Amino acid sequence: MENRRPLIAGNWKMFKTSPEAVETARQLVKLVAMTTDIDVMIAPPFTALAQVSDVVRGSCVSLGAQNLFWEAQGAFTGAISPAMLVSVGCKYVIIGHSERRQYFNETDETVNKRIKAAFDNDLIPVMCVGESEKERESKNTFSVLDKQLKKGLEDFSADNLKRLVIAYEPVWAIGTGKTATSEQAQEVHRFLRSVLEKSFGNTLAKSIRILYGGSVKPNNIAELMAMPDVDGALVGGASLDPETFSKIVHFKE
Numbered sequence: 001m002e003n004r005r006p007l008i009a010g011n012w013k014m015f016k017t018s019p020e021a022v023e024t025a026r027q028l029v030k031l032v033a034m035t036t037d038i039d040v041m042i043a044p045p046f047t048a049l050a051q052v053s054d055v056v057r058g059s060c061v062s063l064g065a066q067n068l069f070w071e072a073q074g075a076f077t078g079a080i081s082p083a084m085l086v087s088v089g090c091k092y093v094i095i096g097h098s099e100r101r102q103y104f105n106e107t108d109e110t111v112n113k114r115i116k117a118a119f120d121n122d123l124i125p126v127m128c129v130g131e132s133e134k135e136r137e138s139k140n141t142f143s144v145l146d147k148q149l150k151k152g153l154e155d156f157s158a159d160n161l162k163r164l165v166i167a168y169e170p171v172w173a174i175g176t177g178k179t180a181t182s183e184q185a186q187e188v189h190r191f192l193r194s195v196l197e198k199s200f201g202n203t204l205a206k207s208i209r210i211l212y213g214g215s216v217k218p219n220n221i222a223e224l225m226a227m228p229d230v231d232g233a234l235v236g237g238a239s240l241d242p243e244t245f246s247k248i249v250h251f252k253e
């Protein structure tokens with residue numbers, strides 16, 4: 001896995017009120033306290049960010065948001081700016097999740113603007129890409145991913161992208177219990193890295209972390225992490241329970 005530091009990230013999606021989020025974060029911080037060789041991130045809903053931030057401060061758990069809007073401020077009712085996320089202690093932001101693309105009309109073009117805004121504000125974007133079941137069945141996986149990656153990263157240079165994290169989340173594996181096999185994940189991760197290499201050069205391609213997401217559980221994380229191009233996981237359902245998520249974080253034990 002070269003020198004890439006593993007990242008295990010929990011996307012809480014639209015789950016947990018603020019009190020529930022605080023309690024989950026408290027338990028998690030205790031359970032993963034001894035973690036030193038892995039980055040851990042949780043992305044609670046916006047409404048819980050400030051309170052969860054107080055809980056994770058000084059621990060090995062970093063805070064992430066599930067989205068941002070690219071404008072700095074203005075009349076954009078319901079939107080959250082990058083500076084707002086920074087002000088509550090976010091270090092990461094998930095961008096272009098398939099649920100955002102599917103239900104909220106996000107496109108590769110808006111993903112591109114969001115990534116730029118994240119970098120401009122020193123947030124680490126976790127850019128999500130992934131094919132649908134239909135696209136996989138019609139053997140379009142690679143062309144779909146190639147387009148998502150290239151359009152999403154259009155006009156960036158290798159220098160801009162040093163801190164980028166990519167999450168490969170096959171849509172058919174999200175919340176379905178169907179995980180991509182570790183070989184399927186590796187095949188795609190290698191492909192994504194080759195696209196990055198062609199566009200931005202070998203040094204950058206080798207340094208970017210590519211996470212796998214889609215029904216990651218304590219019982220499949222170790223084999224996924226054993227793959228040379230899998231650098232971590234973006235976990236949905238199994239990140240909601242602190243015990244379960246901590247078992248994923250402790251996949252080596």
Ligand code: 13P
Nearest residue numbers: 011174175214215236237
């Ligand atoms: P599940 O782990 O629930 O399949 O969700 C994956 C995901 O979408 C993480 O962003």
